[in-house]
Amino acid sequence: xxxxxxxxxxxxxxxxxxxxxxxxxxxxxxxxxxxxxxxxxxxxxxxxxxxxxxxxxxxxxxxxxxxxxxxxxxxxxxxxxxxxxxxxxxxxxxxxxxxxxxxxxxxxxxxxxxxxxxxxxxxxxxxxxxxxxxxxxxxxxxxxxxxxxxxxxxxxxxxxxxxxxxxxxxxxxxxxxxxxxxxxxxxxxxxxxxxxxxxxxxxxxxxxxxxxxxxxxxxxxxxxxxxxxxxxxxxxxxxxxxxxxxxxxxxxxxxxxxxxxxxxxxxxxxxxxxxxxxxxxxxxxxxxxxxxxxxxxxxxxxxxxxxxxxxxxxxxxxxxxxxxxxxxxxxxxxxxxxxxxxxxxxxxxxxxxxxxxxxxxxxxxxxxxxxxxxxxxxxxxxxxxxxxxxxxxxxxxxxxxxxxxxxxxxxxxxxxxxxxxxxxxxxxxxxxxxxxxxxxxxxxxxxxxxxxxxxxxxxxxxxxxxxxxxxxxxxxxxxxxxxxxxxxxxxxxxxxxxxxxxxxxxxxxxxxxxxxxxxxxxxxxxxxxxxxxxxxxxxxxxxxxxxxxxxxxxxxxxxxxxxxxxxxxxxxxxxxxxxxxxxxxxxxxxxxxxxxxxxxxxxxxxxxxxxxxxxxxxxxxxxxxxxxxxxxxxxxxxxxxxxxxxxxxxxxxxxxxxxxxxxxxxxxxxxxxxx
Amino acid sequence: xxxxxxxxxxxxxxxxxxxxxxxxxxxxxxxxxxxxxxxxxxxxxxxxxxxxxxxxxxxxxxxxxxxxxxxxxxxxxxxxxxxxxxxxxxxxxxxxxxxxxxxxxxxxxxxxxxxxxxxxxxxxxxxxxxxxxxxxxxxxxxxxxxxxxxxxxxxxxxxxxxxxxxxxxxxxxxxxxxxxxxxxxxxxxxxxxxxxxxxxxxxxxxxxxxxxxxxxxxxxxxxxxxxxxxxxxxxxxxxxxxxxxxxxxxxxxxxxxxxxxxxxxxxxxxxxxxxxxxxxxxxxxxxxxxxxxxxxx
Ligand SMILES: Nc1ncnc2c1ncn2[C@@H]1O[C@H](COP(=O)(O)OP(=O)(O)OP(=O)(O)O)[C@@H](O)[C@H]1O
Ligand code: SF4
Ligand code: SF4
Ligand SMILES: [Mg+2]
Numbered sequence: 001x002x003x004x005x006x007x008x009x010x011x012x013x014x015x016x017x018x019x020x021x022x023x024x025x026x027x028x029x030x031x032x033x034x035x036x037x038x039x040x041x042x043x044x045x046x047x048x049x050x051x052x053x054x055x056x057x058x059x060x061x062x063x064x065x066x067x068x069x070x071x072x073x074x075x076x077x078x079x080x081x082x083x084x085x086x087x088x089x090x091x092x093x094x095x096x097x098x099x100x101x102x103x104x105x106x107x108x109x110x111x112x113x114x115x116x117x118x119x120x121x122x123x124x125x126x127x128x129x130x131x132x133x134x135x136x137x138x139x140x141x142x143x144x145x146x147x148x149x150x151x152x153x154x155x156x157x158x159x160x161x162x163x164x165x166x167x168x169x170x171x172x173x174x175x176x177x178x179x180x181x182x183x184x185x186x187x188x189x190x191x192x193x194x195x196x197x198x199x200x201x202x203x204x205x206x207x208x209x210x211x212x213x214x215x216x217x218x219x220x221x222x223x224x225x226x227x228x229x230x231x232x233x234x235x236x237x238x239x240x241x242x243x244x245x246x247x248x249x250x251x252x253x254x255x256x257x258x259x260x261x262x263x264x265x266x267x268x269x270x271x272x273x274x275x276x277x278x279x280x281x282x283x284x285x286x287x288x289x290x291x292x293x294x295x296x297x298x299x300x301x302x303x304x305x306x307x308x309x310x311x312x313x314x315x316x317x318x319x320x321x322x323x324x325x326x327x328x329x330x331x332x333x334x335x336x337x338x339x340x341x342x343x344x345x346x347x348x349x350x351x352x353x354x355x356x357x358x359x360x361x362x363x364x365x366x367x368x369x370x371x372x373x374x375x376x377x378x379x380x381x382x383x384x385x386x387x388x389x390x391x392x393x394x395x396x397x398x399x400x401x402x403x404x405x406x407x408x409x410x411x412x413x414x415x416x417x418x419x420x421x422x423x424x425x426x427x428x429x430x431x432x433x434x435x436x437x438x439x440x441x442x443x444x445x446x447x448x449x450x451x452x453x454x455x456x457x458x459x460x461x462x463x464x465x466x467x468x469x470x471x472x473x474x475x476x477x478x479x480x481x482x483x484x485x486x487x488x489x490x491x492x493x494x495x496x497x498x499x500x501x502x503x504x505x506x507x508x509x510x511x512x513x514x515x516x517x518x519x520x521x522x523x524x525x526x527x528x529x530x531x532x533x534x535x536x537x538x539x540x541x542x543x544x545x546x547x548x549x550x551x552x553x554x555x556x557x558x559x560x561x562x563x564x565x566x567x568x569x570x571x572x573x574x575x576x577x578x579x580x581x582x583x584x585x586x587x588x589x590x591x592x593x594x595x596x597x598x599x600x601x602x603x604x605x606x607x608x609x610x611x612x613x614x615x616x617x618x619x620x621x622x623x624x625x626x627x628x629x630x631x632x633x634x635x636x637x638x639x640x641x642x643x644x645x646x647x648x649x650x651x652x653x654x655x656x657x658x659x660x661x662x663x664x665x666x667x668x669x670x671x672x673x674x675x
Numbered sequence: 676x677x678x679x680x681x682x683x684x685x686x687x688x689x690x691x692x693x694x695x696x697x698x699x700x701x702x703x704x705x706x707x708x709x710x711x712x713x714x715x716x717x718x719x720x721x722x723x724x725x726x727x728x729x730x731x732x733x734x735x736x737x738x739x740x741x742x743x744x745x746x747x748x749x750x751x752x753x754x755x756x757x758x759x760x761x762x763x764x765x766x767x768x769x770x771x772x773x774x775x776x777x778x779x780x781x782x783x784x785x786x787x788x789x790x791x792x793x794x795x796x797x798x799x800x801x802x803x804x805x806x807x808x809x810x811x812x813x814x815x816x817x818x819x820x821x822x823x824x825x826x827x828x829x830x831x832x833x834x835x836x837x838x839x840x841x842x843x844x845x846x847x848x849x850x851x852x853x854x855x856x857x858x859x860x861x862x863x864x865x866x867x868x869x870x871x872x873x874x875x876x877x878x879x880x881x882x883x884x885x886x887x888x889x890x891x892x893x894x895x896x897x898x899x900x901x902x903x904x905x906x907x908x909x910x911x912x913x914x915x916x917x918x919x920x921x922x923x924x925x926x927x928x929x930x931x932x933x934x935x936x937x938x939x940x941x942x943x944x945x946x947x948x949x950x951x952x953x954x955x956x957x958x959x960x961x962x963x964x965x966x967x968x969x970x971x972x
Contacts, residue, residue, distance in 0.1 A: 408866045430865065438868035451859035455881035464877070465867055518867070 003035040005177055005209050006056055006094075011069035013051055013060065014279075023280035024067055026051055027233045030306075033177065038203050038210040040224030040241065042217055044276050044533040045504070047230040053179055053213045055079070057094050058086045073177070091122045095175040099182040101166035105154040111138075111165050112150025115172060122173030137168040140205075142198060160191035164198065171202070178202075178210045184219055188395040189560055193604040193614040196222045215533060217260060218606030221245055222614070229253050232277050232287040235306060239314025242610050249314065249321040251292045259538035260608055261567035263590050267334035268545055268567050271538035275503045286318070294320045334567070337545050347554055348384040348407070348522055349423070353377065353416035355399070355406050355578075374628055375414050377402050377578035384522075389548065389555040391569035391586060393562060393601065399578035400558040404524045407556065408443050409433055421521075439469045442515040446527035448507035452499040458485075458510050459495040465517040484513040488543060505536035509543065516547060522554045529564060541568050562589065562605050574598045576633050577626035584659020593671035595661045596639045631664065639673065641665060700957040709953025716947050720767040729757035731764050732915040740933045750935035752926060756915075762939040764917035766947065772833055772912070773898045779837025780844055780898070781891040787841075788848025788887070789879060793856060793871075803849070810842040815904070822910045829912065836902060840894045847890040851883035885962040892955035896948045903944055919944045 008031050014024035026048045033039055033056075043049040054061065055071055058078030070077040073089065081089075090096075098104045106114060112134055119130045138146030141164040154162055163183060170178055180199070184192040200223050203210055214220050220227060220241075227244040229237040229252065237250040248254045255272040262269075274291040286292070286299040299319060306315045312325075356375035377399040384390050392400045405411040407418060409430035418426045420437060427433050442465075445451035452461055462481045466472045472480055482492050488509040499507055508528065515523050525544070529537040545568060548555060559565050565572055565586060572586040574595060582595035590602055603615035617638040626632050630646040637645065644664050652660050653667040661667060700706040735755035743750045749758035787806070791799040818835060825831045855861065856879070864874050905911035906920025914921060919940035926936040 410862060410866055430868065433868070435868060438866075441866075443863060443866050445859040445863065447859065451863055453860045453878055453882065456877075464864070464869070468867060468869060468873075514863075 004032045005035050005074065006033045007072045007075075008032075008052070008056065009070050009072065011052070011055060011071060012067040013048075013055060013064050014067045015064050017280065021280065022067070025064070025233050025279045026055070029069070029233075029235055031228055031235065031238060033209050033211060035176075035209055036203070036207045037225050038199075038212060038223050040220035040227045041211060041213045041230060042215065042220045042227060043230030044215060044535065046276055046278075048233040049213050049215075049230045050181055052230070053181055053211055056177075056211060057090060057096060057179055091118070091175075092173040093175055094177045094179060095170035095173060096179040096181070097163075097166050097170050097183050099185055101163045101183075102154065102159060104166060105162060107154055109153070110150065111152050111154065111157070115150070115165070115169055118169045118172040133172075137171055138165075140171065140202070141165070141168045143168075158191070159187050160195055163187065163191075163195050167195075167198065167202065171206070171208075174206075175208060178208050179213075180210060181213045182215070183212075185214065185216070189562075189606075190395065190600060190604040190616075192219065193222075193606065193616055196606070197614070197616060199223055216606070217245070217256065217534070217608035221608045221610050222606055229256075232282065233279060234287060234317060235315070236288065236317045237314065238306075238316075239312060243312050243314055245608055245610060247312065247325070249309070249312065249324045250316050250318050251294045251320070251324065252288050254324055255291075255293075256535055257608055259535045261538070261541070261561075261563040262334075262607060263563050263566060263602070263605055264607075265334045266566070266587050267336045268542055269334055269538045271542050272535040273539070275505055275533075275536060288318075294318075294323055296320065335542065337549075337568075345386045346383045347386045347421060348556075349417075349419040350380050350382045350384075350403075350407070351417045351419065353380040353403070353406065353418065354414040355402050355411060356414045357402075374626060375578070376626075377406075378626070380416070380580060382573055382580075382583065384554060384556065386521075387548070387552050387554055388571060389557055389569040391557045391559060391565040391572040392575055393559060393565050393572055394575035395560060395601075397577075398575040400560075400575060401526055402578070403575075404443070404526050404556065404558055407522075408441060408524055409438070435469070439465075439518045440521040441524065442518050442520040442522070443524045444508075444511050444515050444526065444528045447531045448504065448511045449499070449531075451511050452507060454499055456498070457495065458497050458499075458502075461499075461510060462514055462517055465514060469518050480517070484517055487516060487547065488513045503536075504532050505539060508532060508536075508540050512540070512543065512547070516551070516553075520553065522556065525555055525557045527558055527560070530559070530561065537564070544568065562601055563607070566590065574601070579626065579632035580662065581633065582659055582661045584655070584657065588657035588659055591657050592674040593655050593657075593661065593667055594659070594674065595633075595663055596637050596665075596670075597633045599674060600636070600638065631662075639665060639670075696958070696961045699961040700954070703957060703960075705953050706957030706960075709950050709955075709957055712946055712950025713954050716766055716770065716943075716950065719763055720770045723763040723767050727760040727764060729760045731756060731760050731917045740929070740936070742933075743935050749939045750933070752922070752936045753929060753933075758922075758936050758939050761917040761922060762919070762943055765919040765922060765940055766943055768912060768916060768918045769899060769902060769944070769947070772829055772836070773895055773902055775833045776836035776840065776898050776902070777891055777895040779834055780839075780841035780894055781887065783837070784841030784844025785848045785883075785887045785891075788845040788850075789852045789875065789883060791845070792849040792852025793875065793879070795853075799849075803845075806842060806845055810839065814839045814901070815908075818905060819910055822905075827911060827913045832902070832905075832911065836898055840898045840901070843894060844887060844890050848883060848887050851886040852879060855879055855882045886964055889955060889959040889962065889964050892951065892958055896951035896955065899944070899948055899951065 008029055011026060011029045012024050013026040014022055017023050029052055041049045041053060051061065051064065058071065058081055060066060066079050071079050073094065078086065115134050115137060116130055119125060119133055125133060134150055135146050138149050143149045143161060143164055157165065184195050187195065196219060199210065202208065212220060212223050224241045226239065227241045228235055229244065229250065231252050237244060237248065237253045244253065245257065248257055258270040259272055260269060272291055277287060284303065285301050286303055289295050289299050292299070304317045304319050306317045308315050354375045355377040380403060382390065392403060394400055402411065406413050406428065409426070409428065412428045418428065420426045426437060459481055462484055463477055466477055466480050481495060485492060485494055490506065490509055502510065529540050532540060544555065547553065557569055566589060569586045571584065572589050573583040574581045574597060576597045581597045589598065594602065600617055603617055606614060627634055630648060631637070631650045634640060634645045641664055650662050650664045652662050654660050655667050663670065701710055733756060738751045738755040740753055741747055741751040747757050747759065749762060752758055787802065791802050818839070821835050822831065861874065861878055864878050902911060903920035906918045907924045909924065911920050912918050922940040923937055926933065930937055
């Protein structure tokens, strides 16, 4: 167990800037990977974690070069090897599983053939042995019916299944070291939990060492024996997983853990100020200095070394780590938010809303109606109260964005009505809505890279709604823009910046400012934090909450992350295949009884705690279409009771916590089943 | 408080930006050469009427087919006209016709492309079919027809060339628009209730402009070749207008003993085409547009 497989020594990697300066993106990184051990490398985007992982395979991205140090794989330096030598090692001894397995598989070749290729390349087995090995491998990654899987094409598999095939291919050469770069990012929550569980099993079963790179501490916590925390190209903390997660003695890790929303905690997570410095911008002192709340003057000029703390078996890069040793019981706190219980005036009502993407037939087009018996979204009834935050939760494809789009008027509804303020029906055609209604409902999107025009400055971006709705111009316009920027905690000098000159969090703040420019009553937020780093996510969540408390805005908040939802929302509606399953106060979502689907989602939440393991109850299959009749969840429900689920739409029942659940199982029975 | 991401300098007005792009273009040898050639031709075209030593249409039997000399730097042609005069003035003709031709191509091609990309669906299909069908007729035959019906004045040639060279631009503008309209910032503008015109003007055009301009620059060099071919075949501008295509055509029988009368216009034409090509390439690179995937039509 103590044999070292790979050892990185004083590795620095950098590039030459346009001005000819040498800029390092990895600085003095040293670590060892032992046999059979899974090491999690965690860090925000840009912290250098992927660069490190790739270097461990002897691969340096174009434009980068090693400045010093070595990567010893079984005491041979990978960085000095010829490509011939590397070929012998890659795939055979060190294998990699990429982030997007779907794209890494060749689309027009059958799965079995692709695994066979890998076997031919990396082993010396003959045809019959390989055939046996293929089904063995597919079995190992627990694909249902491996025999038929081998004859399928990649596009016939779900994201999770594709990721499993990638694992199978990586295992083909019996590698000593398996490298995984964000292998579950982009997968659905339930799928993600399943893939992680598989990886854990494989690690134990085969004794392969693994390096697991991710920005997600929740995922890292599930698989790692040891964790390495990267910040701005340096290792800032390294040690046994349990110690790092329970007693983080570096201020960054401490802050990071506090900024992750947790299911068991009501209220918003603490946020860290600022964002990670760009490569090349730190000249002296600790790289975490401007975000650190333990910083002392000494840190400004002197950079700390990685120091070994014997009693904790960890390495830490901080002068002040002692201060944190006894502080860790504070990890479980959060910022309480004001909940809104005022007079429940309803501002927005969705009544029997159905939405269909089906192509209209010619006659229907003439009659202006949509005939689709099984629409993407069906029978949505939600009353949204003024000043509340209501969350829509569900996996990818559950129709969350679809519902938001039709509230915004971007998608026509098939049936039902959307009523705004005093039961006034909003036209489902954007062009028919009056300008004041358009102003009153604003949208914020998931990815600020896409939602801000790259050719406009922040000033131009913010002036659009101000000009459109309030006809502002000149000095007054400028004053309003500055006010808006101040609201989202950005300085005046951001006005002349282009989106590409902003960090992810700053971009999202500009998007938030643009939505607030309209002085809206309702803001529709579509996964607004899921493209952001955790520490930035917490800051944006806090900002949204603050603005809402100040201005009394109503949010419809779409997310796939139950912990985030619990943190920000007052009420939550759970969707499966475009049908509502459960709706209720969000402080109770994690209390039972829950709808069986909510239960599955809750079980899959990854918490940054090695003691909380996901509970996997449902298959991670992906359903293409909602069922024609009966309960929408019948295809995956672990608690399905029989034919009635297939034939009859379940009734709504109200649980003791005030949440309405739509299931055929009697609610008391459901509660006792779930205890 | 945050952001150390100022990788680029802050505020810039349009002029400064244009200058910046020129600087980037000139920072590579190929771009610098291209720019120099084009600049040289443009300046020559502008000043040629004032520096031309002779009258371009003065025929004189006494000076037929003279070899280059101090009086006639590039010699004279079969009608005794000064080849230097006709060459520099020929550049003026070529540049004027193709510049305005390209402008027309950009305008109709760009607008139609943006329109098609925007509306999509059936209308887009139909328009693209029509454009394709129209332009699958060999352009040179079509030009022939047009010129024989309407004459060979520049008032006919410019719009006709502009029309035929706009096809590729329609394609590029349509593809660029398609890419852009799927983006969330367009959805966002629509949801706010901006008018279609405002969306086209504020959100789409700034994002497709670069791609269209680069395509236009490329088309310009092809149009130059096309225009000269027309003249060469006798369907371009009519004599005695000084024009490279015409000059090459008139002198091609005399190549063996009066090479000078044909070399100057050939050098002029090819250098200008190469210059525009290099410039367009450098322009594309400076704007960060990858042209390699788009095969010339
Ligand atoms: N333009 C479209 N045409 C046809 N079907 C669509 C279209 N957009 C979405 N769908 C389908 O509608 C369903 C709901 O999609 P929607 O985008 O609302 O899901 P979502 O819950 O927002 O998912 P995600 O978490 O991935 O954003 C999915 O099955 C999707 O494939
Ligand atoms: S060295 Fe100083 S600035 Fe750096 S993390 Fe420790 S306390 Fe903070
Ligand atoms: S109705 Fe049946 S299938 Fe649906 S959630 Fe309840 S038990 Fe499961
Ligand atoms: Mg969505």
